[in-house]
Amino acid sequence: MDYEFQWRPVLRSLPEMLWGALQTIEIAGLAMMLGTVLAIFLALAKRSGKKYLSLPADMWIETARNTPALFQIYMLYFGLGSLGLQVGSYTALLLGITFNNAGYLAETFRGGFAAVPETQTRAARSLGLGAVQTQWHIVIPQMLRAVFHAMTNQMVWSVLMSSLGVIVGLTTDLTGVTQELNVVTYRTFEYFFVAACLYYLISKAFTLSARVVAWRLFRY
């Protein structure tokens, strides 16, 4: 093999790649927040014991967890398009990861909800708190603590999944930018090596900040 490493081009385009990394962080972060909110509703729907709520929630969760994330993003890009809802590649990717996150997190949250004793709900309701207030102030905060570690894993997964944007033509996230540069320069190994390092750093940064958040939040 007479491939000669050349790092200069990749260093020169590092600023571009960092911008791409920023968008990766943005997509993964947004998808995580949206996914968390949706997952809470999905988990509550499954717990409600009402078929018309639990059945759609079940279909969502089953699809998200048992089909490739790649397929999910594809379906949102082309599927919604064929329904006349044209979405851009950024939106398709964001929705795709959100869909996936929500499905996985819903299952995690279901376990988390089960870990909060029924007596907590009873105590809250006896004080006159309504059902929604009880969920918001008493049950959900305790549930989130129980699942925090699993959420951190999902966050990392969310970062890594965002690299799939390239299949729906996204060129502005870390993978997209890297791929564009690669096509022009053919320094494939160097570019993707640096991209991988950046992904690693982003994932670690999320894990560490999650630890700080947990330490601040869960002092009890």
Place this chain on the structure above:
Amino acid sequence: MIAIENVHKQFGTLHVLKGVDLSVQKGEVLSMIGGSGSGKSTMLMCINGLEGIQQGRITVDGVEVHAKATDLNKLRRRIGIVFQQWNAFPHLTVLENVTLAPRKVLGKSREEAEAIAIEQLSHVGLKEKLAVFPSRLSGGQQQRMAIARALAMSPDYMLFDEVTSALDPQLVGEVLDTMRMLSKEGMTMIVVTHEMRFAREVSDRVAFFREGRIHEIGSPEQIFENPQKPETAAFLKSI
């Protein structure tokens, strides 16, 4: 006044309450005693509407608890309840535990709610523990906090469900003292308890629960010294 008329309660096929009749006057302290599984806890949870009923009627100051139109959240402001255990919200400090409902249910400002909470927590001897999380409290302190939390809503009635039975023996006294103090202050209370000495000392009346009914009810003297029914005597001898 709490009026309970011919209340029946079933969990599926299990018939737990089989026609309970009882009324508790303002200012009265009523103790409920009886064997495990006789339906005492269930009775309390029916009174504040945590459990539904299949037949009969419960009214609190004329408001029918299980009527469709009744706003239970509103009714529950007037009825404090303390359970056997796990009353504390573990993720909130003692102060937050007590201010939560006054703020979110009664709409009080943080300052108002904290003033009330500090007053009630001092009342039960927990003024020093405001910023502490419940996991740092003893069982007895947790129960007193739960009492303060209920009192912060200025309830007209307090229901206690075996609040000392999960406690280490040396912690029982402090909680009973708190309840004793409340009864002296004229609080209307229904107290499910296994503490017979306490029941005898603070109650105006004692009700013996058996098989989903009130088997015998009367003054503490009658129940403890001169029970009219053989089952009452047998129960008292058994504990």
